[in-house]
Amino acid sequence: MVLTTTDAGRVRTLAINRPEALNAMNNEVFAAIRQGLQAAAEAEGVAAVVITGTGRAFCAGQDLNEMLADENPGHTEWLLTSPSSDPLTGSMATETTLGLVGSLMSSNTRPASQLAR
Numbered sequence: 001m002v003l004t005t006t007d008a009g010r011v012r013t014l015a016i017n018r019p020e021a022l023n024a025m026n027n028e029v030f031a032a033i034r035q036g037l038q039a040a041a042e043a044e045g046v047a048a049v050v051i052t053g054t055g056r057a058f059c060a061g062q063d064l065n066e067m068l069a070d071e072n073p074g075h076t077e078w079l080l081t082s083p084s085s086d087p088l089t090g091s092m093a094t095e096t097t098l099g100l101v102g103s104l105m106s107s108n109t110r111p112a113s114q115l116a117r
Contacts, residue, residue: 003032004054005039010047012040019055024063 004015014036016023023029033051040046053059 002026002029003036005036007046010045011050012036012043012046012048013050013052014040016051016053016059019053019057021063021065022057022060023053023055024060024065026063026066029063 002017004017006013006015014033016025016029016033018024018026018029037049040049
């Protein structure tokens with residue numbers, strides 16, 4: 001499972017679960033995040049979504065090994081549009097990668113840190 005989902009109150013956490021690849025984004029992860037965001041948008045009790053990573057890294061960016069092995073190197077399933085017309089509030093670590101920043105631009109995004117108060 002490349003993405004785990006947990007709920008705490010009205011906050012849904014989507015955790016990228018590829019620690020062996022520093023949570024690098026491949027097509028499977030992009031599709032799982034898209035599904036996770038869609039499910040969160042449709043869930044009555046979810047008010048915010050946090051995307052995080054397991055292991056020692058949030059996300060290393062695009063999985064270059066998959067990209068180089070892809071027979072159609074221009075193809076990647078990006079998340080550039082919101083999966084729902086309902087606004088979602090996204091929260092991302094300030095050390096996040098640009099690919100995921102672009103993916104979350106359609107949400108009300110707030111930079112976050114474990115050190116934030």
